[in-house]
Amino acid sequence: MPKLYFEDFRVGDVSEFGPRRISREEIIAFAVQFDPQPMHMDEEAAKHTMLGGLAASGWHTCCIMMRMLTDGFLLDAASMGSPGIDEVKWLRPVRPGDSLTVRGTVQSARVSRSRPDRGFVTFLWEVFNDRGERVMTMICPQMMLRRNYAGAPA
């Protein structure tokens, strides 16, 4: 049974997840599968790119963040998924051995006009490395059921 509903997320609420270390091996394995560009796969070739050395695909950082959010709260929430992403910014390279933490801030929370049994909670997610540098930000709405809403589906 979910523990967290729409009402449990209030504007300004902050939560933190991690740290989660990212290894050279997983950076390369992800790139081989989804983003086979030299700067994500090959240490030597990466030195001659704008990243100046091996760095994770931006998509890999997104996916690791998603896993941290899933483990951190989504599996305990009455989540109905997300309609999409409002914005992602890749600010700095994520390097092999970096330990990532995620900080989430509730930016807005509103009941759905068309389906009042649920609402949209929009989070700002900020990902930091262990040097305190912000490497990625994302703004993403999450659909959540309301607690004990009279017309909610069983």
Place this chain on the structure above:
Amino acid sequence: MPKLYFEDFRVGDVSEFGPRRISREEIIAFAVQFDPQPMHMDEEAAKHTMLGGLAASGWHTCCIMMRMLTDGFLLDAASMGSPGIDEVKWLRPVRPGDSLTVRGTVQSARVSRSRPDRGFVTFLWEVFNDRGERVMTMICPQMMLRRNYAGAPA
């Protein structure tokens, strides 16, 4: 040597990539690693979610699209990466066995003000399944070097 530079992308240009089939096994493998929610991992549990059956993580669709773009043109382009994503919309579930195609349309192209050796090409990416349904859209700027720019780095 790259074949495609900033100048090769003009507003309104359209390109298509795929099809790329997505299997049940890879949907589940991706979810286990990055998005372990029941609707992406467990056929029976998925029937009782808002997706009405097993469907790929939206992040998986993003990553498969990224692979199609990498193979389709990025590895042939003077790409300097992307500063981020302007928008993603997940419109319909991606099901096991779906064959995905991607259509890209150049929405804008502008030279960088701070670094005139490069420019930003912004694409609208639309992902379709083999029933002609649009399952995802994404708007994403791509940084590209200009061809034969006098001050360009070697």
